[in-house]
Amino acid sequence: VSVGATKAGEFDIIARYFAPLARGFEGAAGLTNDVASFVSAPGCEIVVTVDTLVEGVHFFPEDPPRQIGQKLLRVNLSDLAASGAEPRYYFLAMSLPARIDEDWIAGFTAGLADDQDEFGVRLGGGDTTSTPGPVSLTLTAIGEVPVGATIGRCGAVPDEDIWVSGTVGDAALALPLISAGADMQDYPHILSRYRLPQPRVGLGPALRNLASASIDVSDGLLADLHHICKGSEVGAAIHKVDIPLSDEAKGLLARDSSRWELILGGGDDYEILFTAPTIMRARLDTVSRDSGISLTRIGKTTKGPEIMVSDETGTLRDATISGWRHF
Amino acid sequence: VSVGATKAGEFDIIARYFAPLARGFEGAAGLTNDVASFVSAPGCEIVVTVDTLVEGVHFFPEDPPRQIGQKLLRVNLSDLAASGAEPRYYFLAMSLPARIDEDWIAGFTAGLADDQDEFGVRLGGGDTTSTPGPVSLTLTAIGEVPVGATIGRCGAVPDEDIWVSGTVGDAALALPLISAGADMQDYPHILSRYRLPQPRVGLGPALRNLASASIDVSDGLLADLHHICKGSEVGAAIHKVDIPLSDEAKGLLARDSSRWELILGGGDDYEILFTAPTIMRARLDTVSRDSGISLTRIGKTTKGPEIMVSDETGTLRDATISGWRHF
Secondary structure (H helix, E strand, O other): OEEOOOOOOHHHHHHHHHHHHHOOOHHHHHHOOOOEEEOOOOOEEEEEEEEEEEEOOOEOOOOOHHHHHHHHHHHHHHHHHHOOOEEEEEEEEEEEOOOOOHHHHHHHHHHHHHHHHHHOOEEEEEEEEEOOOOOEEEEEEEEEEEOOOOOOOOOOOOOOEEEEEOOOOHHHHHHHHHHOOOOHHHOHHHHHHHHOOOOOOOOHHHHOOOOOEEEEOOOOHHHHHHHHHHHHOOEEEEEHHHOOOOHHHHHHHHHOHHHHHHHHHOOOOOOEEEEEOHHHHHHHHHHHHHHOOOEEEEEEEEOOOOEEEEOOOOOEEEOOOOOHHHO | OEEOOOOOOHHHHHHHHHHHHHOOOHHHHHHOOOOEEEOOOOOEEEEEEEEEEEEOOOEOOOOOHHHHHHHHHHHHHHHHHHOOOEEEEEEEEEEEOOOOOHHHHHHHHHHHHHHHHHHOOEEEEEEEEEOOOOOEEEEEEEEEEEOOOOOOOOOOOOOOEEEEEOOOOHHHHHHHHHHOOOOHHHOHHHHHHHHOOOOOOOOHHHHOOOOOEEEEOOOOHHHHHHHHHHHHOOEEEEEHHHOOOOHHHHHHHHHOHHHHHHHHHOOOOOOEEEEEOHHHHHHHHHHHHHHOOOEEEEEEEEOOOOEEEEOOOOOEEEOOOOOHHHO
16 A cells, blocks of 8 residues: 555554455555455456546545445446456555545445445555545456356357346436436435445356356446447347336336436446347346346347347337447 | 546547557457456466556646656556566556547557566556546556565564665655756756656566565655564664665765755655565675666664664664654
């Protein structure tokens, strides 16, 4: 752990709030080193992912720091889950403006502490610097997976099933309601989905050797499907009626069908979108039962390259996107 | 590689400037995934370090982007070197304000490209986000070391030699000269030392099983010695006359001996400061000859806990620091 030269008492802060997060990770040496070390489990490969959250871009200044800590960890764990990896360690780089006080740090680390117990990860180290700008938080998450079993985006072939876990669109539906001043007590489910990602850590490893390609839904259902299609050089045909929706989302759609744009285009669901050969259906039903996480087939891969979406009448329209900007 | 939703053409930028940096790292999949994976070499442990550079804190807005890229990579490689690790992979998180243009990215990645060839590392992935604040760059570097051979800060015992590589104080001497408008053509050596760290990547692995504790000199000679002493629960006695100085540093000290404060307290030398049993002297002399990097004994560890510095007359004074703030 390196320490910026402009914040007083930083060593005390590390000892009090961050060192406890490294307990149980011997190679982190209580965060007294600039490095941490660990031995990979035999027969496993290491999986690494990095995500940054910036104040004013990914969260609001007034958001509870506890929730910010949890979100930071969870968006990374979601990437590991989609790759089939089990999370092990994380490293944390924080650029903090002078106004950040010990209360903020206490809340932020309390969120991390709760989540790292829930998801089985430990802090290995990091860096704290001052910044004249907004809070900027970068987390590197490290997981493990049996050698060769990491699920990427490039393994889909035509005529496979396209699956998605849980429900999609909830987080994207919440934001305009909040902005419009709606009483969010009427929408407890989508509000909680918006506030805090639920990474599918329990599901991802179960998809090894079943899913041919996988991604977490963070950019949006169509955008992330596009990533798989582009990586795998396939197309897709999905059916709106098959897309799994929460009851609250169904209610909102019934009142305003233009909200489909949010379902298809909005992000931050952190569900796993994946492809699998049709022969895997029975095994995936078992995975769903065992994990308690619903898995829904929403369409098929095609020779492509188009991504087609069928509407309520069954009419297919081309929803191919040439880039994220269209959503 | 996740991509922020506010910068146009980001996928093109990744493909053009960043994907080439991942060539040769198969598990990075051309930066098309959110994760990268690799198999650890048999008998090795993984070493991880993270450092952040913030515009306006660690570099100037007008600094050449090529140099910023190199500095970012090198400060992390220096941490790996001090731990005895050989660098393998790195991951990059960038928060970029809207004014950052393609020329900046081109320069920044050109610096990374040069250095990753020189130091034998490859880009594995990362994250790009927009920010309303300054450029903020976080690099996670991953290295390997034989199991159990990682050099930490906690292994020193009393009556060992204290060694330092190269020369110290150069970078710290440069800054006030630049600020005072001195003609830096008279100080080419210290200027280059200030501009660009030279991580001791070739030296670090050679110190395995010789050094009992090790750190790179980034906070300052005394501050980093303090880190070793605190981690190892020892003290130290070092001798000013034995501290290795460049000819330019010697000249500057001859004119103003108060500059010793900069030599002892200034940081950013990126030399390796380490302890070793006296029985290792002959082997360390061989390491120095083989690597072409000078290694100098500057004192001994003691039962402590004081850090004593002897001045030119041999008089010892207590230079124990209770925290970085004193320097």
